[in-house]
Amino acid sequence: xxxxxxxxxxxxxxxxxxxxxxxxxxxxxxxxxxxxxxxxxxxxxxxxxxxxxxxxxxxxxxxxxxxxxxxxxxxxxxxxxxxxxxxxxxxxxxxxxxxxxxxxxxxxxxxxxxxxxxxxxxxxxxxxxxxxxxxxxxxxxxxxxxxxxxxxxxxxxxxxxxxxxxxxxxxxxxxxxxxxxxxxxxxxxxxxxxxxxxxxxxxxxxxxxxxxxxxxxxxxxxxxxxxxxxxxxxxxxxxxxxxxxxxxxxxxxxxxxxxxxxxxxxxxxxxxxxxxxxxxxxxxxx
Numbered sequence: 679x680x681x682x683x684x685x686x687x688x689x690x691x692x693x694x695x696x697x698x699x700x701x702x703x704x705x706x707x708x709x710x711x712x713x714x715x716x717x718x719x720x721x722x723x724x725x726x727x728x729x730x731x732x733x734x735x736x737x738x739x740x741x742x743x744x745x746x747x748x749x750x751x752x753x754x755x756x757x758x759x760x761x762x763x764x765x766x767x768x769x770x771x772x773x774x775x776x777x778x779x780x781x782x783x784x785x786x787x788x789x790x791x792x793x794x795x796x797x798x799x800x801x802x803x804x805x806x807x808x809x810x811x812x813x814x815x816x817x818x819x820x821x822x823x824x825x826x827x828x829x830x831x832x833x834x835x836x837x838x839x840x841x842x843x844x845x846x847x848x849x850x851x852x853x854x855x856x857x858x859x860x861x862x863x864x865x866x867x868x869x870x871x872x873x874x875x876x877x878x879x880x881x882x883x884x885x886x887x888x889x890x891x892x893x894x895x896x897x898x899x900x901x902x903x904x905x906x907x908x909x910x911x912x913x914x915x916x917x918x919x920x921x922x923x924x925x926x927x928x929x930x931x932x933x934x935x936x937x938x939x940x941x942x943x944x945x946x947x948x949x950x951x952x953x954x955x956x957x958x959x960x961x962x963x964x
Contacts, residue, residue: 680707684937698748710760785850826854
């Protein structure tokens with residue numbers, strides 16, 4: 679099992695290249711940055727964790743530019759979005775951006791994505807229907823995969839539709855970077871089981887982790903897919919101890935992504951000590 683690190687990626691946090699070098703030197707497998715291009719001031723959408731939305735959401739850097747800085751400073755560290763809001767960008771520009779990052783990083787990109795929680799943010803940048811966003815996500819991913827793999831790519835769906843285009847260069851990874859879907863509700867789990875390369879659940883949202891993973895793998899199997907080929911990336915919202923990490927490993931989790939606790943998001947000085955604290959555990963969970 680691998681260990682990854684999540685960062686809010688604000689100007690107060692360590693610069694991406696500094697953070698990436700520190701992680702690679704200590705044996706971490708991956709670095710993950712989330713995405714919010716903006717946060718509407720007038721917002722009715724509730725913050726999913728409850729209470730007030732933490733201020734770092736207002737100042738997140740662009741994940742792809744930041745990951746490119748991280749890529750330039752490292753050679754092995756994998757580069758993930760956790761999560762990218764694929765529905766809030768133009769599909770052609772986004773596919774090109776991801777392909778370029780994958781090319782320049784020599785095939786180290788992983789795309790974690792989700793449908794998002796902020797309806798007002800979505801409405802500012804997309805004409806797609808909010809209540810159809812899971813279907814739009816499925817088509818967006820399929821369209822990007824077409825752009826990454828077909829010499830003359832085309833896609834014809836209900837929400838995404840285009841005739842043959844040239845979209846070059848292709849990503850370094852055959853078929854493009856893996857798409858890991860982060861969603862916990864029944865609809866999201868259904869979609870992850872149908873078309874995603876991986877599932878990214880949050881540990882605190884699973885009442886019974888073992889049963890939740892078992893149910894997901896059965897859902898994958900029910901759709902005629904091989905559960906062993908759908909990676910599970912566990913997002914640890916509560917700082918895990920070694921026994922918890924070993925339990926996740928023994929349950930077949932591919933990687934666990936850690937990060938400083940939510941109440942420390944505005945205290946970037948907590949990041950490097952946490953990285954140092956978990957580094958000795960990496961060989962024990964491999």
